Amino acid sequence: MSTERLARAVFALLVVASFAAFAVTQRLKHTPPAVQSFEMDTSFAPTRAPAATCRGRVPAAEVNATKRVEYLSFKPASADLATVAIVDSAGGEVATIARDLPVQRYKQVSLCWNGHRGPRQAGPLAPPGEYRLRVHLRHESQARYSPGSFTLERAGR
Numbered sequence: 001m002s003t004e005r006l007a008r009a010v011f012a013l014l015v016v017a018s019f020a021a022f023a024v025t026q027r028l029k030h031t032p033p034a035v036q037s038f039e040m041d042t043s044f045a046p047t048r049a050p051a052a053t054c055r056g057r058v059p060a061a062e063v064n065a066t067k068r069v070e071y072l073s074f075k076p077a078s079a080d081l082a083t084v085a086i087v088d089s090a091g092g093e094v095a096t097i098a099r100d101l102p103v104q105r106y107k108q109v110s111l112c113w114n115g116h117r118g119p120r121q122a123g124p125l126a127p128p129g130e131y132r133l134r135v136h137l138r139h140e141s142q143a144r145y146s147p148g149s150f151t152l153e154r155a156g157r
Contacts, residue, residue, distance in 0.1 A: 032077045033077065033144070034076065034077050034078070034137055034140050034144055035074050035075070035076055035077070035135045035137065035144035036074070036075050036076075036077065037073070037074060037075040037108060038072075038073070038074050038133060038146040038147060038148065039071075039072070039073045039074070039108075040070065040071065040072045040073070040133065040146065040148070040150045041064065041067075041070055041071055041150055042150055042151065043067075043150060043151035043152070043153055044067050044068065044069060044070045044115070044150070044151075044152065044153065045067060045068060045152075045153040045154065045155065046068055046069070046070075046114055046115025046116070046125060046152065046155055047068050047115075047155060048125060048155055054069065054097070054111070054112040054113055054114045054121050056098065056101070056111075057101075057109065057110060057111065058071060058110040058111055058112050060110070062112075063110055068114075068115075069112045069113065069114055069115075070112060070113045070114075070115070070131075070150055070152070071110065071111075071112050072084075072097070072110070072111050072112065072113065072133050072146075073108050073109055073110040073111065074108070074109055074133065074135055074146070075106055075107065075108045075109070076103045076104075076105065076106075076107075076109070076135075076137060077105065077106065078105050078137070078139070079102075079103065079104050079105045080102075080103055080137040080138050080139050080140075081100040081101065081102055081103070081137070081138040082098065082100075082101045082102075082103045082109070082135055082136065082137055082138075083096070083098065083099050083100060083101070083135075083136045083138075084096070084097040084098045084101065084111060084133065084134070084135050084136075085097060085133075085134045085136075086113050086126075086131050086132075086133065086134075087131065087132050087133075087134045087145070088126075088129060088130075088131055089129060089130045089131075089132075089149075093134075094117055094126050094131065095113060095116065095117055095118060095119075095121050095123075095126065096118070096119040096120075096121075097111050097112075097113055097121070097133075098111060099119070100138070103137075115152055115155070125155050126152055127152075128151075128152050128153055128154050128155075129151070129152060130149045130150070130151055131149060131150055131151075131152055132145050132146045132148075132149045132150075133145070133146040134146075
């Protein structure tokens with residue numbers, strides 16, 4: 001094979017690979033994130049005795065009804081089972097908000113956190129600090145974190 005033929009073959013291969021990479025990039029840009037539209041209060045001050053049980057979905061009338069509970073919501077891009085947790089600034093799990101909660105595609109899911117640790121949010125209060133929401137959909141390979149955080153302030157009475 002001559003050098004000129006080899007150069008043409010390599011050039012043609014690079015052109016085809018470039019077009020394929022462009023097509024894949026465009027598809028990825030237009031694929032919605034698995035979890036989107038994270039919403040939360042900027043801060044809250046929980047009480048030593050849990051202000052609410054915060055188990056399961058929160059009715060719309062109760063969202064932001066008190067500053068003693070952190071209201072959180074997100075929108076999944078597909079119907080699935082979601083496990084939702086609160087994580088601290090180091091990424092450690094502090095509380096489990098919901099485990100295997102059925103969620104619908106593109107329907108906003110509202111939940112809350114009463115500021116207490118543990119899988120049932122019945123343990124001791126979490127320390128004041130910055131926290132984020134972590135959502136893991138059963139059929140996704142990785143968990144999604146809220147882009148923003150919220151502040152748990154010093155506990156009230």
